[in-house]
Amino acid sequence: MIFFYLVSSLIFASALLINRNALINKLLVLGFLVLQISYTVFTFMHQNVVEATYFMPDALAVLMTVTLTIIAIPTLLHRYDYMYKEQDTPNNQGLYYGAMVIFVMALTAGYLASYIAVTWIFVEITTLSASVLIFHRRNAGSIEATWKYIFVCSISLVFVFIGILLLSLAMGDQYGAGMQYNTLIRLAPSFNPFWLKLAFIFIFTGYTVKLGLIPMYTAGIDAKDKAPTPAAALFSSVLMNLGFVGIFRMYLITAHSSILGWVNTIILITALLSVFIATVYMMKVKNIKRMLAYSSIEHMGIVMIGIGVGGIGYYAAILQLILHSFMKSSLFLQVGHLYKTFKSKEIFAMGNYFKYNTSGGIFLLLAFFGITAIPPSGLFISEFYIIIALVKAHALIILIPLLSLLTIITWAYGKNMFKILFIPSMNFDKTGIEKSNPYETLSHYLLLALVVYLGFFPPTTFVALIQTTIHSLPI
């Protein structure tokens, strides 16, 4: 089935590449969506069934795949609403959609991969397809962003590869067993801690480029800034999830070995520093997309703090991850509407959005509360759990800085958001603002509602999936 999926999505991609007709283009996209949805359902049905020896949809994979599919639908469809559609040649359209399809496909496969090296391959593929998306505008800025993104990603992926090699060294005599995640977890207690540590360092450092932590978060910011908003929505949500999957699977391996304490320390320090960096730039940036990108960094920092502190933090981390994906992708989609209204990404050029696009304005208002984890946002629940975990672990040295940084971030967010929403901007001509009809905002509202719903009324299957994901971890 996975082969069918991969092959057919490749076919779709290539068809999109060669096709020049807008209608067929639409149809192909819809077709791919159908494929994606059906395959998601399939994985959901056949959990923990090994496919083609290299793939196995375990709980984490299923969670991530469902998230991806839900987000992929609006991101692929909303493309048609954005103002810069007319300046696209059919050629670009085709390239864009082909890359989109490959990207989604690679993400799905990356989640599902049950071999550490296979995950790595698909991460590489996401990098390449992502770079096509970033390059979509073909101006100096996008070239620079693309170049940086590719380069930093390639270097990081080299790190990951080295990590994998070191891991194979860590296995010692048992290399015959193969580098399947379950096998690695099983064998982890007998690993050589020296090699394991080295391997973790390299793999962690490598995957931070996708997850968006220090040290390698840097290129991702530019990518999210320069990519078209739907692509950026994917970058800042599901792509980060892929990075998380990579790190989390490695974490699971280390969790069964003797070096867990050391790993947790590293993760906590890194995560807190990431939140700090995010704060520094949230105060500073004047570009809405970059601001959102930094806020993703902040959220990933919180997630990793949850992982590092353990206990109920594991549950909270995964919850936070998923909710953040929905929240952030919907925000990025809304940014597309903002760009449509104000023809600019600079915050000082925007203003009084509430007046020009009421539905969008209300969404932005609610989304502000959603993203800053102010109840009724579901993120509040996950952060609440993380705070509890920190208090329980007596980690006040983490808790207090974290909370103060979060407060500053909330303030910065509020400052910019309400500038956009209410304060009219100087020398902005109100002529030629096309009214965006409310249905375009509908999907954003749905995603927002999903965040609240999953936060406060999580369905039992959802909770069960998260529980099974973390069941093997020491509570």
Add this chain to the structure above:
Amino acid sequence: MTTILLIVFIISLLYFAIANRLMTYVKILALQGILLFGVALIELIEINVLNLIFILFETIVVKTIAIPLFMRYIIKKNKITREAEPYVSYFASLISITLIIIATFMIANYIHDTHLNKIYFIAALSALFSGLYFISTRRKIITHVICYVVIENGVFILSLAVGHNMPMLVNLGILLDVFVSIFLLGIFVNKVGDVIDEGDVTQLSKIKD
């Protein structure tokens, strides 16, 4: 025998540190390719033939011939000045590369592993770190690509070290190497080259906060 080759490889890194012309870099790359070929030949002689041929092809054709030629072509095409123009003086780079190598030796000193010949580890890590070091101290974009290839060589060595256990990893490494190098260079030739006449990286640092 492999030890000697690898030591030569490490020395080539030192030479890389003090070399001041782009062409020299390219030559060093070719040299490293040959060295890797030798190492691979000796190390992996016993694995199956097809795989071996594949690896040798990679080392000889890609690393030794194709990439260096490609580089020369780019340098010619974009009329990049021949000088390397690093940020830090050659002497300083020499010192730091030496330090890196010593550090890797020290690290290797802590390894008690029967499966690994330490010299591989040393060569690989020093190649990695010095490659990173070069990237962050050289000004030209083309040098970044060259240094990336150096890093790739290091990775290749490491994969050779574990190669007899898991050939799959070696092949993967090779695939990555080929794929990414081609990709990077392709972009470079097509896009970056024409927007940026003189391949100075300062022109690629517009986006910042």
Add this chain to the structure above:
Amino acid sequence: MPIIEIKHKSILLIITELFIVIFSSIFTIQALTGNTTRILLVGTIVTGVVPIVTDPLAAWFILIINFTFFTGAIYGVNYMKAFHAQKAQLSLHWISYLLTHICLLAVCVVQNMLVFLLVWEIMAISSFVMVIFESEKPKTIKAGINYLIQSHIGVLILTIAFGWVYIKSGSFLFDAIRIFAHTVSASESFGLMLLFFTGFAFKSGFIPFHTWLPYAHPAAPAHVSGVMSGVLIKIGIYGILRMLFLLPTNYVAIGVVILVVSVITGIYGVMLAIVQHNLKTLLAYHSIENIGIIGIGIGVGCLGIGSENFPMAVIGFAGALLHTLNHSLFKSLLFYGAGNVYQATHSVNIESFGGLIKRMPHTAFLFLIASLAICGLPPFNGFISEFLIYSGLISGWIHGSFIYVFMSVFGVFGLSVIGGLAILCFTKAFGTIFLGTPRHTFDHEIHESNCMALIPMYVIATLIVAIGIFPFYFVQALWLPIQQFTGSMPNENMLAVLTSLNVVQQIGIASLYFIALAGVVWFIRKQLTKDRVITYNETWGCGYVAPNPKMQYTASSFVRTYRKLAESILQFHKYKKEIKGIFPNEAFQTILPLDRIETYLINAPLKRIRYWLNRFSFLQNGSLQFYILYGLLFIMVLITIPFIGHFYHFMVHLLNTF
């Protein structure tokens, strides 16, 4: 709501309000007559069971909330007529108004920590949306964000507190707090209580957590400020009371803490209030002062419980609760008065007013009543509650050990100073706004606001007078809520309590007598002076023949003597241009008071933080080399750290060998 016409919108609003009020009041009345309503909602996996309990304490607050919100709605509908242009924003405003009301009610009745936080925060943000209604002014947005952030900090503190309880007890129910108190040590539960107090203090604006208040209130529309300062900050008081009730802790210690903080709050608030020139800011600072008075009441109650002094506890809590009601009444009345003045003159600067009593007599009359009430003067309601607190303090003063006497003296001292200063402040406010001659000529005609605005104000005013004259009934209504706190106490001397509460009846009679007396004297005066010749003339200017409005005493000159005294404590910015030379050229002097606590506690640290954060902004410097370098350094550091340890051991070994 956006579809509906404005007119219908307001009607719809009123109807909804009415519905909410009636619906919630049913339970309230039941609760106050003794039978508490308990409903158990099945929550979700996350929250767990959600008990909805309407006990007397909640009921009392619900009554206050309902009254204030209802009158506020009626007043607001009329006030908002000026803003009919921006339809969408208006409907958003009214939706959030209703939301705030509902959430306030929910906060009172919900007994599940998580849901409590949820509704609490929804209330905060919806009230925030109300505050930023006039959003075209950047100042408004600034004030709104300030408010939002500070209340968020409060929520974070509460979150930590609740999380603490959750860890210990593993349940989100409020009863878990009680269990918590039994399981852990006294000091720990005291710490928890302090956390709660701090968290709620942010909302109710105790010093030093008050700094959002003087910005948010003036920024909001009049009815919103009335509602906010009437009930929204009281909800913090509710939280404190609820936690005191749930968390049996060292009552003496917490009482002392609350009392001291409250006295400081009260004095500081009124001291700053006097020197304000923006009417609404002045009123906002007075809210802080009144919170202080309420807090004194609570402190007295706690001390009473702590010292097993039953009358003291009862009277203290009674005073606190009654003052909560009273303050919500006269403060909303004052804000509505301010709103009328603002709509008539489009200004809130006291210095620019004068002689408004001739233009808007009704507003002036209502404002006068409210001012008398807020100064705690008989025969109005403010006096009753302050009197209760006084007598509570004195009863603690008479029977009780040294610490109680000391605290009570402190309290009495504070309360009397607050009273005096309040009189100074409101003579200033009323005098300069409504009396004398206009100090500033407005380019438009000033006229009394219409009856729709005045009706709710008159309703409030009548209630104020009613409480002043027939306080006993209201105090009776308080009996059950108080017993929630004191029920556990041995109350053998019930008689003393009842007498001490009956006192208020005599006060009522005395007030009546006073009014009658005044009436009689007035009547006599009328009789005697009706055939006298009454001539009208200029004010006597000490022989000066050409008096003009500039000659009269302004607000700032009125409080100059005071300011000289207070300058040591408070902080002022003076911009002055003295008159020089023989021929006086133009000269001015403007004094704007600063909140010293704010300067030192909020602004300075913020500035430092910003500066400090900016020093790290070199990281994303756009050059690829650095990005790679970060990775290199990261790995290097992680690898070398263990080796440093090894190296250290090696050196130690080396040194030992020699």
Add this chain to the structure above:
Amino acid sequence: MIIASLFISGIIVQTKSITSGRKGPGIMQPMKDIVKLLKKGSVYSKTTSWIFQLAPTIYFSSILMAMSMLPLGGSRGLFSFNGDFVFFAYILATGKFFNIISALDTGSSFEGMGASREALFSMLAEPAFFILMGSLALLTGFTSFDAIFQSLHFGSYITYALGIIATFILLMLTMIENSRMPVDDPKTHLELTMIHEAMILDNSGFDLGLIFQATNLKFVLYGMLIVNMFIGNLPLYTTIPLFFVIQMAFGISIGLIESFIARYRMGHNAQFVLILSSLSLLILFSVLLISNKFNS
């Protein structure tokens, strides 16, 4: 007591004039003034409103009210309940409030000045009164005027000391409340130095009469407090003459003070007033000392 009030200021004036070696006007002179004023018609400023006309009435009646709360000897006041001295203080404050705003109503700068000073000083004076009464309450254990005065008996010498200090404080409070020397000089002719007198510049006729009468009543009011402190619960027929005697002494003493103390600078007044508070605190702690509460 009303009767006494009629003479009190006369007595004061008399004493002053005697001490300053003049032959003062008869004791009845102030009475005559007031009666004359009550007969007069009145002149109102154009700027004033109904506040201005209402205020004197309320001022007057507030003082009557306060007076009706004081006990005299055995006979308790019309109203007496626990903590009625709070009511006492606040009802006076009500009167003062109206007095002040009526002054502001005229829009004259002098009256504003007077009003501001009046408000400030009486505000500062309040704590002193409260703490004094409180400490008396602490001494006796009761919280209403008559109960306090009933059970107030000077046992030991220290209580006598207390009594004396308390008397002094009350005396000074009287001076402040009625804005006499040394805080204020009613007989000055420079408005800038007036407090109380400045406030009533524009009142005339009946109102002025009311205010004067109210002022006199106020003297008596504080006089009565002092009186009550010394005469415990004696039967009425003894208290009445005793009362008059003490009132007389009170008036004379005020006269003496006025004639021998110079008026303070306005700046100093605040300190002077605050001194009273500290004094009353002194009383409080000495009371604490007596009813040894420290060790508990």
